[in-house]
Each structure stands twice: as structure tokens, then as C-alpha cells.
Amino acid sequence: MIGFPASLERLVQLFTRLPGIGRKSATRMALKLLTSPEAECAELAGAIMDARTRTIGCSICGGLTEDDPCAICSDARRDPSTVCVVERPSDILALERTGRFRGRYHVLGGLLSPLDGIGPENLRIDRLLDRLEGKTIAEIILALNPTAEGEATALYVARLLSQRGINVTKLASGLPVGGELDLADELTLGTALDERRAV
């Protein structure tokens, strides 16, 4: 049986290492590149290395940046007394897109998951405590996924912060805006009911 030429096969293999990319997608992507101008391939190859070498984690919040500290941590107009705690750097972008938050962020770098061997020492929790030490903190907003691991992590962090007398909140759970009530799963709808608010 004849397969792909070796160099093409290798590219397909490497593409399948990326998240969400199976053999079929990887093949389509690789074949597309083969028929693209060589300059476009060079552009992509260069961009991969550029992104990898230039993008670093902010030494304060852990967000992705090319300059340390990042644009948010070094922006004096952003309220340092309100810190929003997220799991991943990409969560910062999602929150920034809302345009509703003017404080700072802190990336945990994961969620507690004892089964996967991820304990508090593997997350940036110590760094959060160090960062808050001696500062006046109005509020810490926990913006973690409303999953079992997210909730467990939120509980753990909230307890540590409460011991230090810090005001801790977490994002509201409920119906997605624009969604339909009868399409919501029972957990979401139940939470929306439990946490109903005065109009």
C-alpha cells in the first residue's frame, strides 16, 4: 500500500497532536498547505515560532502577554482592589469582551482535580495570596467554570480568602441570556430558580 509522502505524513501526524484535530482534519489542513503559495506556509511556520517565543505569562496575573507585566496589570486606570480569578488566560479575553469589568485578573492555571493529581500546589493560589498580602482588597470575584472541579476550586480558594477577611464573590449561574427556558438542562434551570432575584 502506498501512503502519503514522508514529509506530508509527518505534518499530518504533528497536526493530530493539536487539540480537536483528528486524522481527517489534519489531512485536510496539510493538503491545503501543500497547494498554498510557499510564502503562506513560511508565514504560518514563522507565526508559530513567533507566538511561542514572544508570548509569555505575566509575572503578576499569569495572563498571556508579550511585555511583562501585561497591559492590564500595568494599566493604572484598572482598579487593583478588585481581582477576578480565572482558570486559564483565555478566560481573561472572554471577560474582557463583556466590557463590564475594570479590575485586575489572576490566572490559576488549572482547577483542583485530585484524580488527575492536581492539588493546590499545582495552581497559582500561593501567588494570589502573596499578591493580595498587605493590599486593600475590595472584592475577589471567582470566575471559574460552573463544573464540579470549578466549584470545588472556588470553594477552596474562597475559604482561604475568607480566613483573611477578604470579600469573595462568584459569577452568577442561571439561564443563558437569549436562551430558551425549555432548552435549559434541569441543573441550570434549578439553579436559576434557587438563585432568583427581585425584579
Add this chain to the structure above:
Amino acid sequence: MIGFPASLERLVQLFTRLPGIGRKSATRMALKLLTSPEAECAELAGAIMDARTRTIGCSICGGLTEDDPCAICSDARRDPSTVCVVERPSDILALERTGRFRGRYHVLGGLLSPLDGIGPENLRIDRLLDRLEGKTIAEIILALNPTAEGEATALYVARLLSQRGINVTKLASGLPVGGELDLADELTLGTALDERRAV
């Protein structure tokens, strides 16, 4: 609003140019690369350029290869009197995986599609005729997609070849092996009925 660092944003943009990759997939892929060892990124960047520069189209069949002519065209054990005509190089691999064909291939490089401005002159049909000129040809198998464009292209090529007295066949249409009869669409089931064979 704060977005991704510029180098990361550029990588995401370039990934979205690949087929089947939207903004979300591109972001996941790019973020995965950022957290991979730099050597892995270099490996991927190198593989892209390697595949692009080393893989060429076989001057005879149009299949993908690193050496010209390709392994199939230069394999004396493969019957040159039987040629299977396919749309794309990747179709050759699909047919090779069946292990049922011992002839040669010819890649058209597309299908007739007047609405998209793709006429016979845009396909490798002339090259097929040149290639067959003066040779003893037992059979040309048209292995094109059983779609409107595939059928139209097959008809066009079949007519040209028949004029030259060449025996032309096409792949059978019918029920997918292992599929269920009541899940087949009516066109497929109708074709399977029309083209039923003696047991």
C-alpha cells in the same frame, strides 16, 4: 478591551485560513502550542516547510510524491494498461487502502463545475489523453464522487475516451457495506435497486 498578544493573534488568524478551522479551534490550537515545548513548535514549523517544499505532483499521474515519477508510476509491477481516474491526490490513498487495485492512477485535479468557472481546460484531462495516446489500454476506471459534478465529469471524460475506443467503467453506487438499509437515503437505495446484481 484587551485582546490576545499580537503574535498569538496573528497565529490564530493564520490557523483560521485552514479548512474546517474556525476561530475557536484556531485559538485552542494556538494556546496548546504556547504551552508546548519550544522544540515541538519548531518541529511543527519545520514540518510545514518540509512538506510544502518536498512534496510535489507526480509529472505522470499528478499524485503527491517526493520523487518524480511517484512510487506507483515507477512501479513496474503495477499494470499500466488499467488507469483509475480520481479527482484529488488523497483519493489515491483511499483506493490504495482497499488493496484491491493494482493498476495506475490519474488525478484530474478537480471536477467540472461551470458555475465555479471550472471547465475541461482546468482539469488534467488533456494530460490523461496524452498519456494514453498510442498505449494499449485495457480499462479506464472513473472513480469520481457520486455527486452531480462527479457524474457530469465522469460522463464528459467517458465520452472522450469512448471516442478513442477505450473501455471505460465507473465505481459501483449502492449501499455502503456494513450500513443499514433503512438508514440509506432514497437516491442511494434507488441506485442499489436499479443496479442490482445476480447473486
